[in-house]
Amino acid sequence: MRWPAKVAGISLLALVGVGPGMAHAQSSVTIYGIVDSGFTYTSNQGGKSLIQATAGNQQGSRWGFKGTEDLGDGLHAIFRLENGFDTYSGALKQGGRLFGRGAWVGLSSDTWGAVTAGRQFNPVQDYLSNDGVGNFTQFGNILYDNDDLNNTFRSDNSVKYTSPRIKGLQAEALYAFSNDTSAANNRSWSVGAQYANGPLRIDAAYALLDHPGLNTTGAIPSDNYYPTSVVSNVQRQEIWGVGGAYTIGALTVALLHTQSNFEMPTGNKDFSNYEASAQYWATPAWQLGVGYDFTTVHQSASGNAKYHQIGGNASYYLSKRTDLYLNVIYMHGSGGAAWINGLSNPSSTGIQTAAIAGILHRF
Template identity: 45%
Template structure:
């Protein structure tokens, strides 16, 4: 009897140890609010809006210790709309992220649907990914700093942390027989975070962006334009290549943080794919955009954060649009997991948009204004679990 009891105790101890070596976590965010748009095609618009500060999601994250410092890991992350229950990311079940991989002291290698290096190393420095809501992101999120587009079929490496320095890269196979570089995506980046200073830089090169970057969801068109979300780039669906270069930094002193980002986005070899974008005009050459943002946030109390930001977008070469944008916001934390927020965005646009007509204002995520100006106000609540 004593031997049996000892054996059972030993077995229980072993089972507990084995269980401790593996873990699966259920997590998520529900974020919902209301939006006022002063000019939606000439009319005022009051509407509900989900996923404002962060996209609504639920996910599963797991690891297994394989021994010798090696771990297996996976992430499955679903996006949805809290007001309608509808799937996000074009109806993909795990449209936000879905990958599996291995990690060790030398870094992590993962396979699946993932984020590019611009998102990884500079995205968090943009105000739209902080307190500014996605409405405060750069116009049309043309540089993907707000993570509008994911990468399918991706092989990704992320380094270990070396005294605050991390780096990584991603490659996405095009998957087209006989055309190895069609639809391929590759990116790389580096970041530094130590003490009060955070720095980051990223690069993305996308072949056939209309299909590989903007059109990689379940409801995407296999033949038509998928770049319809913003007049900033909707006319450039025929681009053979999209290139994004980004950099940013932030410095914290006491309760205050000052930050800045820069990006250069180019839609190259227009007309090469034979597609016709919004406006129907025939284009050639390269549409290029500079974007510069300065932001400031202040932790007025442990619970209350205040922020302000200014963003400037300038098109050149084929593009000629100029956009000024200002963002004001406040975020009040009721607890570590629940906060309420309010944001206001003003945008002024001039020049000619990608459709070849006089530009009107269009705050990210909203329908275009009938004039060169647009104002939006957002109030909402976010809960993390």
């Protein structure tokens, strides 16, 4: 049997005979990725200024495979395997996992939606990440990435249902198993919905994590959860949010509110986050972005804190696949040290500024 294939750097196509007298099923596998490298200047990390070679600044570097097989009658087998890596060291990201950014397989129906199983994003990440400042630079994400829109963790052992889009409305539901004799030891579930119609998009989602980070085998593995300097021994975490965006010609404006509550034996820690951003295509080659984040932290065991963050981005597209970027982020904290998301260390004061420049290529 001959397997006709077209290889153009990113795509393989094959027509496979499934058996005598049976219809042929069309399959496709796509190889894709992002390579992002640059340099970061920080005004204060641990009391000193710092210049670093940093990777994955605009978007995390990755390569992956995604595929589909037409099973007939509107039914498809689908899968995705996605690796994350550091361009400067070549090291694996996401705790050294081969496919740490995602690994799942499932079935998709034109009529009934899709069911997928594996390591994947929850509905909070799928929907709300579209509306935050981090949508155009990861350094624009809110303090500690407390709402996980910068994908500090993913959901292992998970099964997710995604509905078909009907009159602009789509919904998702995910359950991630603890894989423990006690079901409450590191499990998670999440639901969300999106309405998209023309220039308008509205998103809402909720996630519950039960004893997250308790081990490496449950829904939220400990080696992908928050560092102990942020939270430790979390009994329960809730994340919810609402957001949306509106596009007028070359301009897109977005608003987002998220709430992230941590329950711990030492006391609760609650984050309220508010974001506003705008992206504008000044020319077909120049994209400009600006965003503002405001976070309040309520801590039962210690004082409260407030954080203001302003960020700007300019991207110049050398082609559809390659762009040069410059990001500038400023954070001011009251009641706690400033720590811009994506930097390796916090400031020794309530103020921190970062400037990031680099190149990003998609394939």
